[in-house]
Amino acid sequence: MKRALIVIDVQESFRARPLWAEIANPDIAEPVNRLVRLARVHGDLVVWVLHCEPGSNDVFDPALGHVRLLDELERPRTGEPLLHKTSHNAFTTTNLQQLLTEAGVRELVVCGIRTEQCVETTTRIGGDLGYDMTFVIDATTTNPVGGISADAIIERTEAVLRDRFARITTVAALETELGASLV
Template identity: 65%
Template sequence: MTRALIVIDVQESFRARPLWEAISDPKIADKVNRLVRLARRAGDLVVWVLHSEPGSGGVFDPALGHVRPLEELERREDGELLIHKSSHNAFTTTNLEQLLSGRGVRELTLCGIRTEQCVETTARIASDLGYLVTFVIDATATNPIPHRDAPSGQSLAELLADPRTLPADEVIRRTEYALAGRFATIATVDEVEAAADLPA
């Protein structure tokens, strides 16, 4: 086993926020499930990562019950790892690197929420650690991002009406440009599936 699929923060916490109405792909679980099935078929390790902020009182506080995979996900508890992180990337506050190196994993396929935040940050760290990274761009999702000078506490309607807001599709496009050829190979779910079907 030299490859692993890392599913990052595809969790109910995001669906519990008003911003979920503006998520770039509300059916992200369908694409993640396809990747999970491909990884299992290939005998690759599957790692589920959840973001957790204990004591925060927000949607990422485990006490509120949202820090769990989206219910549509086809997660298995037997043989698949589940880790909790409190940093943006999946390495800094976890033992993920030790878990991967102990299993001889050198190639990572990444998917999850949010494209430009936890998934991209994990890709950058993984690349610096020497992993070969495939970033499955259409199996990530994100929200529009407010301008740095936008007032805090904007409603969703105000965020979407602000002409300075960066739309989700533009966030994803910029992330793809920033990672490609530097930190990761960019692929779609269809491309990952097609590559998996090629003869060895």
């Protein structure tokens, strides 16, 4: 296994926040599910990552029940790790790098919620760690931040990552490249 799909923070915690009403793509599960099916068809590792803040008494506190995958998402299969992180990236507070090393993974495909935060940060660190990074821009989403629109944030993220930290692509382009359309 050379490639892994990292699904970052596509979780009910975000839907439980008032900001969900402003999310750029409330149907984020659909493109993520397409990537999950594509990864499985090609024998790639699928790694599920959830953000949690134990003891915070907010939507990211696992005790409140929102730290779980969006209901519309494919369910993890046997052998697909489900990691819980407490940092902005999927590496620092998990054993992700160890799992990838043990599986012989050298290429990461990333998607998820908060384009400019957890998905971008994971991409930058993955690139620094030597992984070939593929950022699937239309399988990420975010909300406006500090008066900047979600679309502007997504556009900025794409610009700063492109050809420096990651290859930027879309779900459809990846399906074409890998020879399968699994809508």
